[in-house]
Amino acid sequence: MESDLRAAGRSVRESRSMCVLTGAGVSAESGVPTFRGPGGMWRNRDPMSLATPEAFAADPKTVWEWYQWRRDLIRKCAPNPGHAAIARIEREKGDFLLVTQNVDGLHRLAGSRKLVEFHGSIWAVRCTGCGREEEIRSDFPLLPPRCPSCGALLRPGVVWFGEQIPPSALEASLAMLGRCDLLLVAGTSSVVQPSASFAFSVAQRGGTVIEVNLEETPVSGAARFSFRGKAGELLPAILGRADPP
Ligand code: OAD
Numbered sequence: 001m002e003s004d005l006r007a008a009g010r011s012v013r014e015s016r017s018m019c020v021l022t023g024a025g026v027s028a029e030s031g032v033p034t035f036r037g038p039g040g041m042w043r044n045r046d047p048m049s050l051a052t053p054e055a056f057a058a059d060p061k062t063v064w065e066w067y068q069w070r071r072d073l074i075r076k077c078a079p080n081p082g083h084a085a086i087a088r089i090e091r092e093k094g095d096f097l098l099v100t101q102n103v104d105g106l107h108r109l110a111g112s113r114k115l116v117e118f119h120g121s122i123w124a125v126r127c128t129g130c131g132r133e134e135e136i137r138s139d140f141p142l143l144p145p146r147c148p149s150c151g152a153l154l155r156p157g158v159v160w161f162g163e164q165i166p167p168s169a170l171e172a173s174l175a176m177l178g179r180c181d182l183l184l185v186a187g188t189s190s191v192v193q194p195s196a197s198f199a200f201s202v203a204q205r206g207g208t209v210i211e212v213n214l215e216e217t218p219v220s221g222a223a224r225f226s227f228r229g230k231a232g233e234l235l236p237a238i239l240g241r242a243d244p245p
Helices: 002-014 053-058 060-074 081-092 105-108 167-179 195-204 231-241
Strands: 017-022 095-100 116-119 120-127 134-135 154-158 182-186 208-213 223-229
Touching: 002 182, 002 208, 002 223, 002 231, 017 081, 017 167, 017 195, 053 060, 053 120, 053 182, 053 208, 060 154, 081 095, 081 105, 095 167, 154 195, 167 195, 182 195, 182 231, 208 231
Parallel strands: 017 095, 017 182, 095 116, 182 208, 208 223
Antiparallel strands: 120 134, 120 154
């Protein structure tokens, strides 16, 4: 693995246009639970049954209780060396884009700026009536919260199953996927579309795909380098270590 890590590191240094796609596994070592796999459940419920417009329509209070639980938990989490390594490599590259499926905001906290929050942000709150959206980091005393302007239900500003990726996020990501020579895919199970197809589209164009994950995923076969291990250890090894803050 050592020599592969060095070769992958060389590909990163040589890349002129680099895209990084991250998922919940990158924040796992910060203490944020992943969606699938051990530790993903909440009150014995599969998060997938909560992250839908239907679940919200049927029981907004329960869905908000889950989000409030996650917001409380994430508020106490800090970026890990994986987030830091991604923020550092961005500063070395002219053409760079981080596409994250994570809604926790940890990439931004680590210093990433050229990033697209593909599934929105857990700190964004949107009115289901007037559409007003704002960032609210504090707890809501009453759940489900209501819009101070129009009284309609507020919802988390995230993308749920069956909903569209925000057009600007999709456009920026597809443009990058069409031109990057390197895609690093880290900590995602690669089962949720459209991000699950990113690796195939870059590999098909002859670009280099590097994968970092604890386990094999559907995109492992498309990757030139596929590393099994923790993102917090492998990303600094591939991308170079960030200076201590
Ligand atoms: P998942 O929970 O599906 O997958 C997490 C992945 O991270 C798994 O493949 C794990 O093997 C891997 N993993 C866990 N810990 C790791 C570590 N320390 N280092 C490296 N890899 C690790 O999360 P996502 O792929 O992000 O969407 O899920 C995609 C989307 O499904 C989420 O954005 C969310 C969810 O439903 C919506 O809510 C729309």
